[in-house]
Amino acid sequence: MAIPEGEEDNLFLMHKPKRMVKTDAGEMLVLKTQSGCRRFLDRHMHIAFITMQPNSLFVPHYLDSNLIIFIHKGEANLGFIYDDELVERRLKAGDVYVIPSGSAFYFVNMEEGQRLHIICSIDPSTSLGLDTFHSFYIGGGANSHSLFSEFGPAILETAFNESRMEVESIFYKELDGPIMYMDDSHAPSLGTKFLQLKKEEKEQQLNKMLQDQEEEKEEKKQTSSPWEKLLNNVFGKVNEKTESKNSVYWSKATNLYDKKSDFRNDYGWSKALDGVQYSPLTKPDTGLFYVYLKAGSMLGPHVNPRASEYTIVLKGCGELHIVYPNGSKAISIEIKQGDVFVVPKSFPLCQIASRDEPLEFFGFSTSAKEHKPLFLAGSVSILRTMLGPQLAAALGVSVDTLRRALDPQDELLIFPSTWSEPP
Template sequence: MGNKAPLLIMLLILCHGVSMTMAMWEAEDKSNGPSTKDKKLFLLQNSKRVVKTDAGEMRVLESRGGRILERRLHVGFITMEPSSLFVPQYLDSTLIIFVLTGEAKVGFMYENELEESELKKGDVYQIPAGSAFYLSNIGEGQKLHIICSIDPSESLGIGIFQSFYIGGGAPVSVFSGFEPQILESAFNVSGSELSKFFTRKHEGPIVHVGHSHASASSIWTKFLQLKEDEKLHHMKKMIQDQEEDDVEEEVKQKTSWSWRKLLESVFGNEIENIKKDKVAHKSPRSCNLYDRKPDFKNSYGWSVALDGSDYSPLKSSGVGIYHVNLKPGSMMTPHVNPRATEYGIVIRGSGRIQIVFPNGTNAMDTHIKQGDVFFVPRYFAFFQIASSNEPLDFFGFTTSAQKNKPQFLVGATSLMKSMMGPELAAAFGVSEDSMQNILNAQQESVIVPTPWTAPGL
């Protein structure tokens, strides 16, 4: 009896842990509405549109999951029309952006310098919390689609995240909260000059900037669309364009006060840096997910991942990135993420995902299609399989910037294959020969064919 007591205690602890896990999820379910047999526990469905204008929109799916998640991420979708600008702002949350389609220019403050980068399809870029930035669609005649992760752990707790706009009218600039006398002293200009500037109206956070869309936002966009070595040269011309409806003498007075003072107050030493034509860029560049060789590839699909060792900004955010492509009918075998929660966005095709609770019961088994967002808590076993008639293509984030090293439970290089021996056979109650026959039957690893795999693969 003495030898069995420790085992009994361990069994009770294990059962208690499983029951606590189930209880937490049940409580989460009840808070979200009545329970249903096919409830999609691990799909993000709480969508909020945080920005909407004629020039574009931003939608965010808020992450839930209660205490079982060691860390939450929200998933955002930004869509911008051709020749549009997401106006200068800073956020209380770090953004990691991924260009799904189109081309973009991003500029943000890095160590008191304005750094600009042009991004293309597949590029990944991090914008730290509190860093002033802007985003513009520079693709010729095409929409820009961006997927981003948003870290709510840094947020002030006002909604999903909080934007602080620099340029303003509508949305209101952060400058608007200061007394006029304070701004006059800070900018060293008259109140009439400042009031003309800060009362100009915008069409919202995302604005058109093309010639066919004459808007007040041109004050910012004309400047931001220039090359760095052209900005200083065109500064006075910009002011003349802006004030062309004023009398000539008033325009001359306006040019003397300075856009330069305003821009220096917002963008630090950027104007001085323009003069230093050969200054080396210190800020991290973008990293293209599709320029990398897949971490795994066979006849049935491929997967690729980015971590902090591949793209250093991910180290500070503690977020990893991955992309998986499954050919029709192919399956990513049951596996576990031992280091991170995984968030996935279906960007093409459709398929199925199943997630299992720690006690071996079904947590979710559902069809997924383009636009769906799922998450898988750390340690939970799961698999994905593409539909028989189309591929399943999904991109996503993980809550660790270290190499995730998923543990595949089935396949030629699986955890079970590595552990094959008398102990594993005894655990399943079969002979070692029977166990070897079962585990040696699958010749493929990670991504495998199924009876529904498209012919010819």
């Protein structure tokens, strides 16, 4: 398959973001791998960026794809259904969380004056279409209606055992879209106000509502209330104070910022998160990594033989170099904050921080197994390990000449560079 002329240098870049959600309260952008690049990938992902204004809600919904979230900046309240229970967690910057396909959830940014920035990986292999994913909004979706409203009043009357007037007052209102403000000036709905409450307040409010409904049932001889059915079916049994071990296990987040570095020297550090360290990553079979390079430092030539990597430049600028299996150049470009690129597994690469500022990047890999890169240079490189007459003959030099060339580099993985020194 030939690469179109002029696309060689950006084949591995993920650009041209698609705006999936856009409201006054926030937006969601999604990046996809280019079609020409997918032939090199073991599995392709979408990378999503969610930005939410203070006092905003990303309405309850579910995806047909596995979702891994990373809180880049800010704090979020996450409501998440697992095993028919609503689990709520406060997530801070650096937290990682896994939301399995088909699980309903919502985000709330309750911080004053602080935007919430979330980076997500979306695995379309579990979705209805291999090249995309679908969101199913329980309230305020893309067409400003919940998915319930499309069933029609007669169906909802029967489903919730409630009058048409009551059903229409809940499910047929014009809303502000998937991301909406929650303050009084934007007149939140009853469901939105309910989500604003703390968990204990939710329990009290729901118990009161259920108690009122029980009294009303005796009067009207109704079998059940619409709110009880709605909240139990959509948000889970929030009035239960106990959580199963399974739901508690799945509800735990882990913090990548707080994790100890797997490697560190005078020129930078790196850390990785796999399924052994954080078991929820095992099901979507996805890992995460974070790298910091000091100004002028280089993450030396290396290979990830187990997984492709999707990388987001968080800070700084520098250079990216990737090599094809036949030894020809795949890409050699300058990278900057906000750039997103993908590196297929087994493709050699290196990243270099600019001389003026550090380079910081984060990403997802397509395997939850322990991250074991092969180093092509450095104190434990494959060249040093294979040093002998066979390797020397392959390179057309003597063993002594090759040893003299390899011995000076005592560093591992992250190296200082000649251009990091002042002129």
